[in-house]
Amino acid sequence: MYLIAGCVQNSPRRYAKIMSSSIGHKPAKVISVTSGKGGVGKTHTTINLGLALCSMGKRVLLLDADLGLANINIMLGFKPAATLHDVLSGGAAIRDILVRYTDGLDVIPAASGIPEMVSLGEDEKASLISGFDEFATDYDYVLVDTAAGIGDSVLYFNAAAEQVLVVIDPEPTSITDAYALIKVMAAQWSSKEFDVIVNRVPVGSDGRGPFAKLAAAAGKFLPVSLNYMGAIAEDDSLVDAVMKQTPLLKLYPNARASRDIYRLAKKISANEGSRTPKGGLQFFFRSLLEQGA
Ligand SMILES: Nc1ncnc2c1ncn2[C@@H]1O[C@H](COP(=O)(O)OP(=O)(O)OP(=O)(O)O)[C@@H](O)[C@H]1O
Ligand SMILES: [Mg+2]
Numbered sequence: 062m063y064l065i066a067g068c069v070q071n072s073p074r075r076y077a078k079i080m081s082s083s084i085g086h087k088p089a090k091v092i093s094v095t096s097g098k099g100g101v102g103k104t105h106t107t108i109n110l111g112l113a114l115c116s117m118g119k120r121v122l123l124l125d126a127d128l129g130l131a132n133i134n135i136m137l138g139f140k141p142a143a144t145l146h147d148v149l150s151g152g153a154a155i156r157d158i159l160v161r162y163t164d165g166l167d168v169i170p171a172a173s174g175i176p177e178m179v180s181l182g183e184d185e186k187a188s189l190i191s192g193f194d195e196f197a198t199d200y201d202y203v204l205v206d207t208a209a210g211i212g213d214s215v216l217y218f219n220a221a222a223e224q225v226l227v228v229i230d231p232e233p234t235s236i237t238d239a240y241a242l243i244k245v246m247a248a249q250w251s252s253k254e255f256d257v258i259v260n261r262v263p264v265g266s267d268g269r270g271p272f273a274k275l276a277a278a279a280g281k282f283l284p285v286s287l288n289y290m291g292a293i294a295e296d297d298s299l300v301d302a303v304m305k306q307t308p309l310l311k312l313y314p315n316a317r318a319s320r321d322i323y324r325l326a327k328k329i330s331a332n333e334g335s336r337t338p339k340g341g342l343q344f345f346f347r348s349l350l351e352q353g354a
Pocket of ligand 2: 103104105127132206
């Protein structure tokens with residue numbers, strides 16, 4: 062067992078305990094958090110939504126899929142002893158690299174700056190999939206923090222997820238880049254439904270303006286349906302939390318942006334009733350392999 066700045070990287074005994082307590086649960090809902098433009102708030106949204114869902118009693122796994130520029134572990138303030146790179150190079154099993162950040166919230170860290178991980182090869186994909194088979198029902202939600210843009214790996218992660226959360230901010234470039242991402246997802250993967258979160262919304266505004274611009278363009282030219290999930294306020298508390306490498310919800314649970322995130326988490330979990338599970342992590346990673354084949 063590794064102790065990492067208050068986080069526990071997994072041990073076989075703890076893993077066995079998690080597994081035995083999860084028998085009978087339905088497959089996790091895999092949600093990708095993605096964007097066309099970089100820096101719009103994917104990573105903080107992923108982490109804080111994960112914590113909000115966790116506070117509602119959900120078991121959450123965060124997967125850092127920004128393989129080139131991993132930053133979940135940086136925002137959470139820990140340095141993993143082992144990463145996906147160790148799994149891909151055969152030095153570790155996936156269960157060995159799980160980090161328990163807090164009760165109910167685990168993280169699969171990526172490996173920062175390892176260029177060969179940006180484009181996964183077939184063997185690496187196959188080894189990832191067989192590793193994830195063991196986790197079929199351990200979590201209620203798997204939140205996947207993707208890289209920005211329309212690179213292949215971003216598209217694969219989004220296409221394999223059950224729900225795609227597109228994060229935009231009010232800047233025009235963020236909206237046009239989101240449009241480009243949605244267009245490619247629709248053309249290459251026949252993706253039809255996207256949920257949109259508008260981050261960095263100024264005080265006194267609710268995010269519907271930027272969403273309406275994106276929805277108008279998409280509605281006119283693309284065979285997709287966009288759903289407004291809600292907004293996260295522009296909030297200096299978040300900047301402070303990032304600097305302190307501590308999640309916003311932990312540091313400032315009553316901040317404006319925190320309240321927005323709790324609201325979003327409730328909306329995400331409220332959709333559960335009508336859900337037909339897509340098959341959880343196994344399906345997610347099998348789809349990744351098939352897409353990349
Ligand atoms: N709601 C907000 N209020 C104030 N600042 C914010 C907000 N959201 C994001 N930021 C700022 O933007 C920065 C980038 O956020 P984050 O790392 O979550 O974006 P990202 O989309 O994951 O970026 P990348 O594409 O590089 O992975 C944060 O470190 C923070 O300084
Ligand atoms: Mg990020």
